[in-house]
Amino acid sequence: MHERVSTFLERMYRLKRVPQALLFYGKEGIGKKTMAFDFSKALLCIKGTFPACNTCPSCHYMNQFNQMPVEQLRVYSDKETGKKVFLYLQGEHPDFIYLQPEKDEIKIDQVRGVRDFLNLKPALSQKKVVLIAPAESMNPYSQNALLKTLEEPPQDTHFILVANNLNNLLSTVRSRCYLIEFKELSKEDIKKITGIKDEEILELCEGSITKANQLLQKTHIIKLARVALFGSPLELYNVSTQVEKMEYEDQKLFLQLLEIMLHKKLLQDKEKWEFYEPIIDRIAFVLDNLKRGIRLSLFLFYLNTSLTEVKK
Ligand SMILES: [Zn+2]
Structure with missing residues (x-):
């Protein structure tokens, strides 16, 4: 699946020329986020392999992260002060942030939280990764806040933005990222990935895995x-x-x-x-x-x- 993108990412990885801000875009539900997560895992992998080795402590934490229920990855309140704290260091991996919307939006405080993270040195891996998905759920304030960071990103940090709709991103944000397009999946791809054989569903899902599974239900x-x-x-x-x-x-x-x-x-x-x-x-x-x-x-x-x- 998405072999063209995967080969391309692998080449950048091996040449050690991965841009500091990547923007994966394409239709909803075609596997962009999965690819972004796997690539983050490879960037953080202590053995430095592509695909990630899956056995080092970094890969171990990343795999754990992926199994955590979404609710646990969101916001929590500090019990002592009652202050709302944005849980940006989700999961156990100290060098990975996964920014996702709280309700419908990624708010400016969440982006500010990321800026604090950028000042830290990587604690486990060689690098740090900030994954933002869906990037268009950042409101304009959040996007502007992110912009400052994208202008001068710390050397050891990579940003991976995932977007279903480029039009909802500020052109200034887009222009600071290296764009990678994900094409719609073919019927055969969807069949292979989901195991769905119903021709009508394969026809109606328009190349989206998410939609195919939804239709099956x-x-x-x-x-x-x-x-x-x-x-x-x-x-x-x-x-x-x-x-x-x-x-x-x-x-x-x-x-x-x-x-x-x-x-x-x-x-x-x-x-x-x-x-x-x-x-x-x-x-x-x-x-x-x-x-x-x-x-x-x-x-x-x-x-x-x-x-x-x-x-x-
Ligand atoms: Zn590893």
Whole structure:
């Protein structure tokens, strides 16, 4: 998987020319974070091998880290002072920081915590690594705070930023990083990694492992989406009542599936582009405004009627 990227990283590693700030970007759920973690492990490995040796104390702590439940890696409060402390030295590895959002954001205090860490000498490994994922969850204040560090990073520290969407990163942050693009995974890759054989899921997951696994748990939503688009009015009525009752996350997935399915339809039926395009735009609009309490049932009737028009 991602052999091109892996070979490239290995070469930089062997030549000892790893840039101090790397930015891995590409679609969500295709293994960027896993690769970033493995590369961090190699950078920190005491034996200095690529891939990491997996047996030295550094690798041992990194493996332990990976098994810790996410909740334990977040913020805690100092019991004595009651002050909120950002737990940036998560896990046992003294030279590794994994910065991730608290709720939805990576806050400026978390980034400031990293700056303190940079002043320390590596305690176990030769180097220190700061992994930030997803990097776009840093709000603009946090990004600006990070910027100062990226301008003059300490010699012994590497930053690895992982982003699903480059547009949400300040251009000043992007320009200080070495960009590495991760391509979408092929159906065969997804099949190999997840063991999923269902052709429809492989088709609908759009090259994302995360999405493929999510769909495997939610096959009933795939069915609902199919019926919503191509079913009879009576079937549609049933679907819309079910969709109205779903949780936000499921509604979101449902709408994403409508979008993907219609997009595939459009590709088969290109001369009808002008009919499909506004419908797909409309779905995207509803997706963006879902949290504002849009009545999905009404929208589904609009959708179904519009599609009947396309068929004529
Ligand atoms: Zn090692």
